[in-house]
Amino acid sequence: MAGWPTRITRKILGPIIRDLIPAPNRRSWIPDVTWNLAWWVLAGLGQVAPKAWFAYSGAIGSGLGGATGWSSSQPGNAKNGTGDYTFTIADSAADELGATTAVVLQFAKVHSIGTANVRCVAAVSHSGSNWEIGVKVFDADAGTPVDAVIFVEVF
């Protein structure tokens, strides 16, 4: 196990650290208690952080930015119809050692950006060599599909 696209654990960062000698001071030495705290917090973040995010404009059918934990590249996107979009992320990627590693995606969150009363849902599925994140956007008053700018996080 290594890092992104895999979530790290505390164990992967090594055992509990022990000082060989007491740290003479905390300005020039990082004692074991600090390392153990930092690794705990870092691994905890690795358990809960989204693996990817991106923004997309349904009106113009274009990505507006995004990144994955392992790359700054944006996902592929396709507009299937009004308020109906599909985004693709490859199901393998290089980790910090350059080793090709399976990407596992499970869930997604989607928000609309703007001032209209809009509601969104998302679903993650696998197709071929990609993960697909399907997003549907609805006018929350009428219940009908509508285009919007959306912000998506993938777990």
Next chain:
Amino acid sequence: MAGWPERITRDALGPALADVIPPPNGVSFLGAAVFTLAWWVLAGLARTSSRAWVATDGADVLGHGEAWYPNGDGPVPELTKNGTGDYDLEYESTAANEVNVAKALGLTYAKAYPQGSTNVNAVCSISGTTVTVKVFDADAGTPVDATVFVEVF
């Protein structure tokens, strides 16, 4: 102060660092500036990130992760289905931090996100360590079962 389930501050990682000697190079030596930056970023992330996530369809817990179980080996939150589109997800009351001291989870807010392709809405509330999720058909306004992804802060 210690780490998860509590949020750390920058101060918990010690004072601003200072090199005893200048790092001879940046490949084999990490200077104070690197750790000053890293600790700043790490503490900032810990202030703003969610602390747990869980997904359920009302029948089963489909996945979960908790910052306070950084080995990914935490118990599954206990799911209770109260009715159609009405789910409770209960966490334990305390969890051990990195020095194995039990700490209250202190859950504050949760957000629920429906998974799927239909017009569904979900809301959350927290009481103690129980997150209640209610899911509605957004057109009819009636409760409906659906898969939801929940983030807990």
